Every structure is written in C-alpha cells, then in structure tokens.
Amino acid sequence: MAIPVETFFLAPEAEGTLQAQIQQMIAQGILSGRFRKGEKLPSSRKLAAHLGVSRITVTLALTELQANDYLASRDRSGYYVSENAPEPPAFTAPAPRGDTIDWSRALGRRFTGGDTPEKPQDWARYPYPFIYGQTDPALFDHANWRHCALQALGAKDFQALTADYYDQDDPKLIEFIARHTLPRRGIIAQPDEILVTMGAQNALWLTAQVLLTQRRTAAIENPCYHALRDILMQSRCHLMPVDVDRDGLPPENLPDQADVIFTTPSHQAPTNATMPLARRKALLTRAAEMEALIVEDDYEFEVSFLRAPLPALKSLDTEGRVIYVGSFSKSIFPGLRLGYLVGSKSFIRECRALRASVLRHPPGHIQRTAAYFLSLGHYDSLVRRMGQVFARRRSVMESALADHGLDVAGRGVFGGSSIWMQAPDHIDMGQIDNALRQSGVLIEPGHPFFHGTDRPRNFYRLAYSSIPSDRIPQGIAHIARELASAFGQCS
Structure with a gap:
C-alpha cells in the first residue's frame, strides 16, 4: 500500500534544517504507527514538489533514514518502510481534550433513548440464534x-x-x-x-x-x-x-x-x-x-x-x-x-x-x-426457497414448543418468519434473555414492542429465519429449562 503524499507536511514551528525536519517527520510517522511496515513512500520527486523543497534535500533525508533502518530501498521501485523499523511504542491513549460545551443546553432535540433494542452483531456465532431479521447464508443467492x-x-x-x-x-x-x-x-x-x-x-x-x-x-x-x-x-x-x-x-x-x-x-x-x-x-x-x-x-x-x-x-x-x-x-x-x-x-x-x-x-x-x-427471476426463486425452508423450520419449532409446553401467543396464519410467545406473567424475559445467552441462545424480549411505562415483560419473539432446523429442538429445550428454573424460583 502506498502512503499518500498529502500525509506529509512540515510544521511551521519546526526547528532544524529542512533535511532534519523531513527525517523527523517520517520517523515520527513510523514510530506513531501511522506508517506501517512494507508501505511505500512517495517518490523523492513527488515528495519534494509537495513539500516545496529541493529534491536533493529529500533524497539525503531518505538515505539517512535508510541507514538507520527506518526505510528500505528497492531497485527501481523507491523507498518502503523497513521490516526492521522500530516498533511503535505501546502507550495509553492520551486523555481527551476538555469539552467546555454544556450539551444539555446546546442540543436542540434529542433522538437517543428510544425503544429500538441493541442486537448483537456477532449473532452468527451463537449456536441457537432465534433472532429476527438477519440473513441466513445457507439461503442467500x-x-x-x-x-x-x-x-x-x-x-x-x-x-x-x-x-x-x-x-x-x-x-x-x-x-x-x-x-x-x-x-x-x-x-x-x-x-x-x-x-x-x-x-x-x-x-x-x-x-x-x-x-x-x-x-x-x-x-x-x-x-x-x-x-x-x-x-x-x-x-x-x-x-x-x-x-x-x-x-x-x-x-x-x-x-x-x-x-x-x-x-x-x-x-x-x-x-x-x-x-x-x-x-x-x-x-x-x-x-x-x-x-x-x-x-x-x-x-x-x-x-x-x-x-x-x-x-x-x-x-x-x-x-x-x-x-x-x-x-x-x-x-x-x-x-x-x-x-x-x-x-x-x-x-x-x-x-x-x-x-x-x-x-x-x-x-x-x-x-x-x-x-x-x-x-x-432470482428474487422470486429466493422467496420460493425461503418459503420452503421456513415452512420446514416452523413445523419443527411448533413441534418442539408443543413438546415442552411453551405458550404460543401468535403465529402467522399465512406464514411469516417468527412466532410470538408468552411466558407466565411474573417472568421477565429480559432477564431470561441475558441468562440464555450464556447457553448460546438468542431470543428477542417483547417489552420494547409495547407502548407506555407499565409494559408486560413476559412476551418474547422466536424467529426461525436464521437457525437451521436441526438446532431448533435443542435451542427450545434450553429456553424451556431456563423458564422452568425461573418459574420455580418465583413459586
């Protein structure tokens, strides 16, 4: 990868000769980690024109950096950051600059604090992702x-x-x-x-x-x-x-x-x-x-x-x-x-x-x-394939739910990709969700869907769009065990 010439500039307040300033500028770029090993520097001609200095000044600076193992020269190709260049030092990030703005007054409107929940970006690593709205790589064309x-x-x-x-x-x-x-x-x-x-x-x-x-x-x-x-x-x-x-x-x-x-x-x-x-x-x-x-x-x-x-x-x-x-x-x-x-x-x-x-x-x-x-016609084929797979997955899920006695609150008459579930009244599915994640199970708690402050917390959604049929029974078993444990603690 080539380092853009626009990355290089001479600070107006810098001291020392132009050659020394160029050496320091490049060395600091390497030591700070901005310039990585193997990256190509601009040509001496292009760098000299950009900095407004003579080409011989740039060439002398690059030669000195090569002698100190910051740079390596390749025949007819130019200078690269050396594989033996000093490693950037490990250091903690500097403290952020002071912010003197009173943002509680400066913000004219607020858009945070809504009901849309955060969903895990790494959902695919969970063995039992009953999560809605994600693409199943096994189905996508x-x-x-x-x-x-x-x-x-x-x-x-x-x-x-x-x-x-x-x-x-x-x-x-x-x-x-x-x-x-x-x-x-x-x-x-x-x-x-x-x-x-x-x-x-x-x-x-x-x-x-x-x-x-x-x-x-x-x-x-x-x-x-x-x-x-x-x-x-x-x-x-x-x-x-x-x-x-x-x-x-x-x-x-x-x-x-x-x-x-x-x-x-x-x-x-x-x-x-x-x-x-x-x-x-x-x-x-x-x-x-x-x-x-x-x-x-x-x-x-x-x-x-x-x-x-x-x-x-x-x-x-x-x-x-x-x-x-x-x-x-x-x-x-x-x-x-x-x-x-x-x-x-x-x-x-x-x-x-x-x-x-x-x-x-x-x-x-x-x-x-x-x-x-x-x-x-690829879209129609994709939808037909999804429908066939979803039909099988839904059948497996309904059987597993029935086997474990879990209550279904709503299911699509025509199909869909999820089933709306209801736990006993005293069960908080937000807490159940946190516990299930330890077992590799993802569900969607239902309370964000309701309006008002006194929202029922015992509803949840189970999607079958992103989980293979053979994993559904075991995942439902995990949910049933967690609900039974929570029910026993509350009894």
Missing part, C-alpha cells in the same frame, strides 16, 4: 447477486452507476416495481406515485415527516414495531396506541381524532396476526368516516408459504387514502436497505423533495443491481 452486481458495473450501465439522480430513481427498478411487484399485491401505480427509499424504516420516517405535526394525531398498533414508535415520538405528534387482537387492528377502537393510522395487516408486527378481508374493508370505511389516512406497512407478505396472501389494503382503496410501504431488505438481505413508498402524486412529490434534501437518493449501483436481481 450470493452467486447470482454477485453476477447482477458485476452486470451493473458494466460499461452500458455507467450512467446508472455514476449519475446523480437528484430526486429521481433508477427507471429500471421503478418499472419493475410498477409492472411486477405491485400488481402481485393488486396495486396499480404510475412511476410518479412510487418512491424508492432506504428500507421500510426510511419510508415510515418520510411519511411521518410529511404527514404529521405537533397538532396531529397518529394511531398505532399496540404492540407495534418499536422503531415506528420512536419515529413518531420524534415527530412530536400525539400518539394513540390501539390494542390489537387475534385479527390485528380493530377499526371500531380507533380514536375519532386520529389523522393517520399505521397498521401491518399482512403480518402484524410482532404478534403475526393477519387482518381478515372483512376487517380490511371495515378499516377503510372507518378511516373514511374519520377522514384519516392509512399507512400500510405490508410487512412479510412475501413469506406467505402456507397460503396466498390477502389483497393489500392499498388494492382495496378507491379514494387514495392508503399509503403503501414495501421493502426488499428483509426478503433479499437487511443490509440492502432498499424499500419503496406508493401513494398519491401529491404525497410522493413532497416525500421526494424531503428525501432529496437529506440523502438525494439510494445509491444508483444498488438500485440497478436490485433491478437486475428482480427482473432476471
């Missing part, structure tokens, strides 16, 4: 994704790779969403009614920013996706939680003053309840009576492996009242961060302008790669 990425890097896609779309999106991706993805959900939309986002969470944030103010009210499901609640609380709107039942959000319980209703009808997050068709129609009727908008997060409709999913709320909407949120991040891989918003032109126009002022647009290369992956 890495070869075809790489092929599509290389295709998107080709000369004919140079514009898609390098262009600043400003507030627009890759036309190939938009075309696929409009002509293939949305019609499968019964939705017909024009290109100017579709906006690509950095995942569903970004879509929800844009929606909240455009629709909600401090004087408006949002109705949310309880429990619900914790990141959505964080987003809405940051918008400073009034928040009205509505308890869900076995069929999802009950329209008759919606508060009259709600301006925007957020719902996950396909697979309610996190209970997995699926809203029946009759209730979907009732929700549209109730929203019309309230003159409210509906934001439909079509969460996990792709993994409906037990039967075909019901029509999207958006497909039943005849008034433009429903705003639809979709995502490729969960079904392809979460690091993709690619989703989309579908809504009336006036709404999408404002979201587009807001997105442009914050992040312009999702990277063009990512959009074009995804467009190829979708249009060549």
